[in-house]
Amino acid sequence: MGEGTLLEVRDLTISHRGAGLVRDVSFDVGPGEVVCLVGESGSGKTLTGRAVLGLLRYASQLRVSGTIGFGGRDLNSLPERELRRVRGAQIGMIFQDPVAALDPVIRVGSQIAEALGARRSAARVTELLTQVGITDPELRARQFPHEISGGMCQRVLIAIALAGQPRLLIADEPTTALDVTIQAQVLDLLAALRRERDLSVLLITHDLGVAAQLADRILVMYAGSIVESAPAAQFFAEPAHPYSQGLLRAVPRVDVPLAGRLPAIPGSVPEAADRPPGCPFHPRCDRALDVCRTRPPELEPVASGLVACHAVNVPAAQP
Amino acid sequence: MTPVVEVSELSKHYQLRGRHAGVVRAVDGVSLSVGRRSTFGLVGESGCGKSTLGRLLLRLEDPTAGQVSFDGRDWLSQRGEPLRRARKDIQAVFQDPGGSLDPRRTAGQTIRDALRAHGQDTPDRVADLLRQVGLSPDIARRHPRQLSGGQRQRVTIARAIAVEPKFIVCDEAVSALDVSVQAQIINLLADLQAGLGISYLFISHSLAVVRHIADQVGVMYLGRLVETAPADRIFAAPAHPYTAALLAAAPVPDPAVPPAWRHLGGEVPSATALPAGCRFRLRCPRAEAVCAAEDPPLHALSAGHAVACHFPDLFPREGHVNE
Numbered sequence: 001m002g003e004g005t006l007l008e009v010r011d012l013t014i015s016h017r018g019a020g021l022v023r024d025v026s027f028d029v030g031p032g033e034v035v036c037l038v039g040e041s042g043s044g045k046t047l048t049g050r051a052v053l054g055l056l057r058y059a060s061q062l063r064v065s066g067t068i069g070f071g072g073r074d075l076n077s078l079p080e081r082e083l084r085r086v087r088g089a090q091i092g093m094i095f096q097d098p099v100a101a102l103d104p105v106i107r108v109g110s111q112i113a114e115a116l117g118a119r120r121s122a123a124r125v126t127e128l129l130t131q132v133g134i135t136d137p138e139l140r141a142r143q144f145p146h147e148i149s150g151g152m153c154q155r156v157l158i159a160i161a162l163a164g165q166p167r168l169l170i171a172d173e174p175t176t177a178l179d180v181t182i183q184a185q186v187l188d189l190l191a192a193l194r195r196e197r198d199l200s201v202l203l204i205t206h207d208l209g210v211a212a213q214l215a216d217r218i219l220v221m222y223a224g225s226i227v228e229s230a231p232a233a234q235f236f237a238e239p240a241h242p243y244s245q246g247l248l249r250a251v252p253r254v255d256v257p258l259a260g261r262l263p264a265i266p267g268s269v270p271e272a273a274d275r276p277p278g279c280p281f282h283p284r285c286d287r288a289l290d291v292c293r294t295r296p297p298e299l300e301p302v303a304s305g306l307v308a309c310h311a312v313n314v315p316a317a318q319p
Numbered sequence: 320m321t322p323v324v325e326v327s328e329l330s331k332h333y334q335l336r337g338r339h340a341g342v343v344r345a346v347d348g349v350s351l352s353v354g355r356r357s358t359f360g361l362v363g364e365s366g367c368g369k370s371t372l373g374r375l376l377l378r379l380e381d382p383t384a385g386q387v388s389f390d391g392r393d394w395l396s397q398r399g400e401p402l403r404r405a406r407k408d409i410q411a412v413f414q415d416p417g418g419s420l421d422p423r424r425t426a427g428q429t430i431r432d433a434l435r436a437h438g439q440d441t442p443d444r445v446a447d448l449l450r451q452v453g454l455s456p457d458i459a460r461r462h463p464r465q466l467s468g469g470q471r472q473r474v475t476i477a478r479a480i481a482v483e484p485k486f487i488v489c490d491e492a493v494s495a496l497d498v499s500v501q502a503q504i505i506n507l508l509a510d511l512q513a514g515l516g517i518s519y520l521f522i523s524h525s526l527a528v529v530r531h532i533a534d535q536v537g538v539m540y541l542g543r544l545v546e547t548a549p550a551d552r553i554f555a556a557p558a559h560p561y562t563a564a565l566l567a568a569a570p571v572p573d574p575a576v577p578p579a580w581r582h583l584g585g586e587v588p589s590a591t592a593l594p595a596g597c598r599f600r601l602r603c604p605r606a607e608a609v610c611a612a613e614d615p616p617l618h619a620l621s622a623g624h625a626v627a628c629h630f631p632d633l634f635p636r637e638g639h640v641n642e
Contacts, residue, residue: 040497041468149586179364180524181583184568206497209570236573250502252527254554254569255576261509262531264502268467284499 006031006200007052007168008069014047014056015063019272022047023224025066029168032198036211036232039221040247042269048221049170049204051076053093054083070168088115092161096173098153102145108156109141115163128159133189151182158189162197169193172204187213208251212236217305220244223270223280225296230305240307243281279310287311321391322352323486323518324376329385330542331371341591345371347542348385350617353486353535356512358519360533360550362526362565366587367539369522373488376520377411378402390485407437410479414491416471420463426474427459433481448477453507469500473507480511490522505531527569530554535623538562541590541598544617548624558620558631561599597629605630 007029014022022044029035037045047056054075056062068075071090075083095101103111112128113120129137132155145153154174161169171190175183191214193199205211211218211232218235220228220243228241239245246265267284270276276283282292291310299306300313307313327350333343346368353359363369374380376387378394387394389409397405413419420429427445434440446456452473463471472492479487489508493501509532511517523529529536530550537547538561546559557563564583585602588594597615600606609629617627
């Protein structure tokens, strides 16, 4: 395991009846680093996050291979009993729908206490609720999930995730179900936690605007593979992969002057079972070459990071 | 030219019983008008009443009070067979195309159902409509599960335009779609408007999306229209502090852009226990005593621009060159 690496995913492949849902995904997350997996539906970003926590073990139709190095061990080959000590304690997770992730018939405080385990105390529950920015924590601890708002439920889930004092937080679309003013508050909270606790975050999102607010590094996934990896500043200034470029152009935004029509990417993301041969993006790509139709590109270094694209990589090799 | 839709003082109140008894003022005295060949973008967070307003215009629910005129006629007094016939003029496109298509009917059958309901079924029409929304006519034989999300939404749009409506309520019509496909559908709606002269009420939680399609924008908060203005105006100089906060909270895909406004604190109050005076005052950075005492009415600032705030300000957005 490399110096300064907390999570080291190597060659993660997840398949379903022979169709590769996630293919040869490798990436690192360093201490205190926020790495953002960006992609549209069907890109494999959520499966990747779940595989890190070993949550796909009982999905009998899925085959998971590769290694997930964390704290000097491979989580993918760890027995379930030992993995349970990692889950929740060293790696926390929050999901998209905060209301569904809480037990509707148990008071909020009891759910946090459960996560605290042997170290539970009313004072510690109050402290955690305060840390995630919930005012009047004693009252909130006595309430049921349906009595509090969605934004507050997500704060409670973050409190539960923090209860074990994890080093890594996996956040899968943590603000997608929230209103935009509440989303801004939750993103501020995640940024503060990362600053104050040196927490590493694997943020999974479809929203490039959310990614821009938190990420140190961006990994773009398309049809099961990472197609670009770059530091956030470089990525947003000069995305290298044609898909990344198209995606960034297609985002409606409020901060730049309108320049005519919104540039769309033609077509749609292929289903895992009918991905085209070669580069999975080539049917939608305006820079596709002949080679793109036959040979899948590999991630290769460019100035800003790594890019899997023949059109980007080939000209550099043959100047 | 007279507007297609004119809404005046429209309200929908729901009576709650039992432990949470009270009145929910989902829509509370909203007035707006939608011009011909134009798009009114209605924006707000969950629970603001934007979808209820859309459902009232579609006559899916009856309002508690207020008037709606459609094409110069009273739309709310229509009943029975005349209403059924008039419904063809107002169509709808909803958020989840999976949920609004019958899973057992092919795309072609779904579109023919709409045509038949209004006695307009002709053999070639389905293929024409599919082409008009950018789909191959072969799609007619497919079931919704054999289509992508973007293709399904194109089918619901084909169904909506099949009966040549004058007005379409689009309620979060692109919200469930991936970004790359969302842009395709926004452009399709714009093209159809240019070609067919349809007007839209485009309901969305996203100001950024609305900006790309709306001519006029309205912002709702807790049942009230708090600001309305021509699109270029509202993005360049929002006058209501809530509009300004919504703009500031919209995520921008550029880490170099600093947040333009301190993020709004607090949450939307319960619709059954509205604060006295201005409904926004508990979260408002500029609230003063008068805001608790008096509910500010919508008043005009300039042509097409009105705001419901005691202290409206033309928050000029720095570096914004859209004026």
